[in-house]
Amino acid sequence: MTLNQLLYFQTVAKHQHFHKAAEELNISQPSLSRSIATLEEELGIMLFERQGRNVRLTKYGRIFLEHAERILKDVDMATLQMKQLTGDEGHVDIAYVFPLAGHYIPHMVRRFLSQEKNRKVTFSFHQLHTSALIEGLKNEKFDVVFGSYVENEPGIQFVPIIHQEMVIIAPEGHPLTESPLVRLQDLEDYPVIGYDRTSGLGKYTNRLYEIYGMKPNIICESPDEYAISALVEENFGVALVADVETIHERNVEIIKVKDQEIAHTVYMGYLKNHYMIPAVKNFIKFIQKEGTRL
Template identity: 40%
Template sequence: MNLNHLYYFVTLAHMEHYTNAANELSITQPSLSHAITSLEQELGTYLFEKQGRNVVLTKYGREFLKYVEESLGTLESGIKKTKMLTSETSGYIDLAFIYTLGTRYVPQIVSQFLKENEEKNIKFSFHSAATTDILRGLKEEKYDIAFCSKIENEKEIEFNPIGKQELVVIVPLSHPLAEKTSIDLKETIDYPQIFFSKSSGLRPVIDNLFRQIGLSPTILYEVEEDGALAGLVAENFGIAVLPNILILQTLNVKILNINNPLYTRKIYMARVKNKYLAPVIQQFAKFVQDQNEINI
């Protein structure tokens, strides 16, 4: 079924006159007549009948008109939405990020970007998750772009460094280690620990730190989200290694710098390789990439 023929049908249905409808559509009257005849032949029924010099819809034409107008309305809405999403001045960005970035970095970078693009109609949808879930979501097109850890051997994902996080040890205020301001990681080995779950991009990093010192900690609990981990430490469930995030300053924990082994965790902007991104998403990615690597 020819899409133009449907538009012709709707116009004729409302104007009820072939010559006037043809003029409105900027086509010849024979072309309009041919289009309507083709539609009627395809449907196997008459859509119009003569009434003096005019034409009016038949019973079946009136029924068909309801569906055609609804369908064309939906199509036009889809066209408008697609153009909006892929224009230079408006669009929608599905942004995913690891939990540790939700308190400060993401709100700040998005706010800065929007301030520099106040004249544009750009909206964000925010999603926080563990790195493995984020990368899966990127590949499944749930997210457009993401901030997370780098996972080796991810051939479909492009990683670009955007910042770094310092890892620290946190202990309850009543803990024996709370008297210190910094420690070697080996000093934590006698105390039960709370670890990130295996889905976290931080888990292999922390596992590797303990491998470097040749020791294995006692892991009592595993959690996915950094806020929950810090909360458990504050309530004496154990001690933990995690990024030095803003929320730690609001909890009853002591933050200890790690002297050895030294490690700075890099944070990356991730996106699917060779995948088309709408203009506003490309603009945001460039904005983030143009910032100097910072402590996040």
């Protein structure tokens, strides 16, 4: 059974006449008759019965017509959606780490959509840790992701977009705020709230501690700056975090690390040598051009 046979059957059922149906389909009447006969033979049932020059659907033909019309309607809808995806509409599935949810992602997507050629594009948004972002990207659940760089992923193109300064946050009136020179190593003197060790920033900060030969007293781990700064605000400890908007909304002291330039880079990632619809390609180009300026 082919889609052409379903279309031929539907057209004959509409006109109740083989000659008129053949004219609409722009095929010969014998070809149309053979196609319907083959379909009936395959189904093992008569779909039409003749009435003079006309034909009419049998009881079973009417049942089959319901299925055929539903199938053809689904095909039309699928074809329309594919044309939309390859035109100026399209859909982009993006996923990103939590610190980008407050400003960067909403702002950049809105700027992208503000361009006339992109105004019909739609987006799906997902917030996850970097490991889940990479897994979803490789499984084609996401088109573009934003998070930490991950080694040994040759199939993924990583593009640096943001360099986040790392700062220490402490409760108001904490002794660290009184020192004119705060070093990263000073964290060892206090309880530390860390990032979840499985997250990109968790792995990054733990590598920093190893590089500087530190063994901070990490009393708990939290998923993002919102949760970490809440604990710091309530004087559970201090923390080394990315300088993002969230920490500025808390009653915490933000302390720059002196004489040690520490920054975390956020990357955009997408699959190499992988087919992309125009909307995804255009969004990637937009971020490469505009996303690093924010």
